[in-house]
Amino acid sequence: xxxxxxxxxxxxxxxxxxxxxxxxxxxxxxxxxxxxxxxxxxxxxxxxxxxxxxxxxxxxxxxxxxxxxxxxxxxxxxxxxxxxxxxxxxxxxxxxxxxxxxxxxxxxxxxxxxxxxxxxxxxxxxxxxxxxxxxxxxxxxxxxxxxxxxxxxxxxxxxxxxxxxx
Amino acid sequence: xxxxxxxxxxxxxxxxxxxxxxxxxxxxxxxxxxxxxxxxxxxxxxxxxxxxxxxxxxxxxxxxxxxxxxxxxxxxxxxxxxxxxxxxxxxxxxxxxxxxxxxxxxxxxxxxxxxxxxxxxxxxxxxxxxxxxxxxxxxxxxxxxxxxxxxxxxxxxxxxxxxxxxxxxxxxxxxxxxxxxxxxxxxxxxxxxxxxxxxxxxxxxxxxxxxxxxxxxxxxxxxxxxxxxxxxxxxxxxxxxxxxxxxxxxxxxxxxxxxxxxxxxxxxxxxxxxxxxxxxxxxxxxxxxxxxxxxxxxxxxxxxxxxxxxxxxxxxxxxxxxxxxxxxxxxxxxxxxxxxxxxxxxxxxxxxxxxxxxxxxxxxxx
Amino acid sequence: xxxxxxxxxxxxxxxxxxxxxxxxxxxxxxxxxxxxxxxxxxxxxxxxxxxxxxxxxxxxxxx
Numbered sequence: 001x002x003x004x005x006x007x008x009x010x011x012x013x014x015x016x017x018x019x020x021x022x023x024x025x026x027x028x029x030x031x032x033x034x035x036x037x038x039x040x041x042x043x044x045x046x047x048x049x050x051x052x053x054x055x056x057x058x059x060x061x062x063x064x065x066x067x068x069x070x071x072x073x074x075x076x077x078x079x080x081x082x083x084x085x086x087x088x089x090x091x092x093x094x095x096x097x098x099x100x101x102x103x104x105x106x107x108x109x110x111x112x113x114x115x116x117x118x119x120x121x122x123x124x125x126x127x128x129x130x131x132x133x134x135x136x137x138x139x140x141x142x143x144x145x146x147x148x149x150x151x152x153x154x155x156x157x158x159x160x161x162x163x164x165x166x
Numbered sequence: 167x168x169x170x171x172x173x174x175x176x177x178x179x180x181x182x183x184x185x186x187x188x189x190x191x192x193x194x195x196x197x198x199x200x201x202x203x204x205x206x207x208x209x210x211x212x213x214x215x216x217x218x219x220x221x222x223x224x225x226x227x228x229x230x231x232x233x234x235x236x237x238x239x240x241x242x243x244x245x246x247x248x249x250x251x252x253x254x255x256x257x258x259x260x261x262x263x264x265x266x267x268x269x270x271x272x273x274x275x276x277x278x279x280x281x282x283x284x285x286x287x288x289x290x291x292x293x294x295x296x297x298x299x300x301x302x303x304x305x306x307x308x309x310x311x312x313x314x315x316x317x318x319x320x321x322x323x324x325x326x327x328x329x330x331x332x333x334x335x336x337x338x339x340x341x342x343x344x345x346x347x348x349x350x351x352x353x354x355x356x357x358x359x360x361x362x363x364x365x366x367x368x369x370x371x372x373x374x375x376x377x378x379x380x381x382x383x384x385x386x387x388x389x390x391x392x393x394x395x396x397x398x399x400x401x402x403x404x405x406x407x408x409x410x411x412x413x414x415x416x417x418x419x420x421x422x423x424x425x426x427x428x429x430x431x432x433x434x435x436x437x438x439x440x441x442x443x444x445x446x447x448x449x450x451x452x453x454x455x456x457x458x459x460x461x462x463x464x465x466x467x468x469x470x471x472x473x474x475x476x477x478x479x480x481x482x483x484x485x486x487x488x489x490x491x492x493x494x495x496x497x498x499x500x501x502x503x504x505x506x507x508x509x510x511x512x513x514x515x516x517x518x519x520x521x522x523x524x525x526x527x528x529x530x531x532x
Numbered sequence: 533x534x535x536x537x538x539x540x541x542x543x544x545x546x547x548x549x550x551x552x553x554x555x556x557x558x559x560x561x562x563x564x565x566x567x568x569x570x571x572x573x574x575x576x577x578x579x580x581x582x583x584x585x586x587x588x589x590x591x592x593x594x595x
Contacts, residue, residue, distance in 0.1 A: 010307060461582065
């Protein structure tokens with residue numbers, strides 16, 4: 001301990017203190033401040049860049065989601081349009097079928113009606129002809145056999161019975 | 167880009183052969199002493215004296231010295247200014263002292279260097295010794311630019327150049343060029359692993375300048391101590407005292423209320439204990455920086471003494487087995503000293519940061 | 533240096549050595565148990581070792 005105190009050099013202590021404090025102050029001004037500032041700036045720059053990249057990524061994701069949504073919407077719209085068209089088609093076909101059926105039915109009905117009326121008119125004509133024929137026959141018979149009144153009546157009766165059976 | 171591998175190779179060789187160069191230098195010194203002394207005891211004495219001398223500061227920057235055949239000592243180096251305060255400022259060149267062999271005259275007074283300390287003497291340069299071999303002459307206040315002061319100055323200029331050029335290289339781009347590539351990770355290490363964890367994100371910026379400066383200063387100056395220049399700054403108690411004093415002052419001048427509260431009136435303990443704890447804590451304020459200064463001083467001094475003693479063993483053994491063994495040991499130790507140089511700088515910085523952290527810590531618990 | 537001084541210095545070195553050795557050993561064990569906390573353990577270890585060292589040096593210079 002004595003040796004240490006003896007060895008202590010005031011001059012060296014003085015110079016060391018002076019030079020070191022000067023060194024700290026000078027280095028702070030010319031070296032440490034600029035160095036640490038630049039390093040900090042660089043670090044914050046890197047951080048900002050990373051943040052920006054992250055933001056861009058998020059934005060990208062948002063855009064993609066938007067796209068997806070739009071696409072889905074379009075798809076849904078197409079789907080509904082197709083469905084509508086299909087329904088329309090089915091309806092049109094069904095309508096057309098119904099129309100045709102109705103028309104056909106009507107035509108058949110008309111045809112049937114026509115046939116009926118023809119048949120009726122034919123029957124009427126036939127009846128007329130049969131009557132005239134019977135009249136003619138009757139005339140002839142009358143002309144031929146009007147000798148006996150009883151015989152004539154018998155003949156007309158039998159002939160009418162035959163005609164009615166037709 | 168072409169230049170880079172060459173530089174790194176050079177750097178590698180510098181690191182690899184630094185210990186060797188230390189050995190070479192000490193060899194040179196010891197060889198020069200050894201032949202002049204007869205017997206093993208003489209060699210031991212010489213080695214001890216040489217180590218003592220090496221650990222001391224000196225008034226001139228001598229790289230090495232040798233003895234001519236006619237017994238004349240020749241010193242290779244350059245003189246430094248001697249600045250004394252002895253009833254007025256006295257400035258003269260250390261060449262006047264002739265390494266303690268001559269009397270220097272300045273402003274009507276006569277000075278002589280004895281064991282690297284300057285004393286005022288009479289015109290003949292008589293040094294009067296007391297019973298304990300301590301000179302009784304008047305010792306003027308010595309503010310000389312000694313070898314150590316000169317080294318501190320050089321290291322300061324070196325650091326200024328290194329770091330201001332590193333700072334400039336940031337202006338050209340986000341990444342530093344050249345030396346900055348090597349220094350930046352260390353700067354960031356001190357910021358991220360020493361300052362921020364110990365001091366806290368809120369206050370660390372105030373202390374960064376001091377921490378960075380002290381780390382690089384101690385590291386560079388410790389490394390210089392291992393070069394053949396033979397400078398030896400951090401094994402002066404005055405130097406480590408100045409550094410620790412700064413830590414002490416910064417700690418106590420930036421301390422907040424809660425720091426002083428913990429020292430004088432420890433919260434959370436019984437009243438009687440608070441009275442007992444106060445002087446212990448108060449003593450702690452002084453012991454903390456004291457341990458800093460002693461640790462740095464003792465580690466570097468012990469390293470130098472052990473290294474040089476082992477080198478000295480080579481001349482005591484004087485046979486190839488012992489000498490080569492001690493050479494190997496000295497080589498390993500020199501490598502270890504390279505580690506210690508960085509480790510002591512780290513510990514000093516780390517503990518300083520820890521003390522600063524305690525001073526600004528905010529306690530809201532208890 | 534007198535004999536009591538040397539003996540005292542030796543005792544200090546033994547004590548400090550034991551203390552620092554124990555800290556180092558325990559820190560190793562702790563790191564082996566929790567390798568992810570090695571940074572914090574190392575810092576705490578260095579601080580504890582430095583404190584013992586400081587006391588050791590103080591005593592050594594007093595001896």
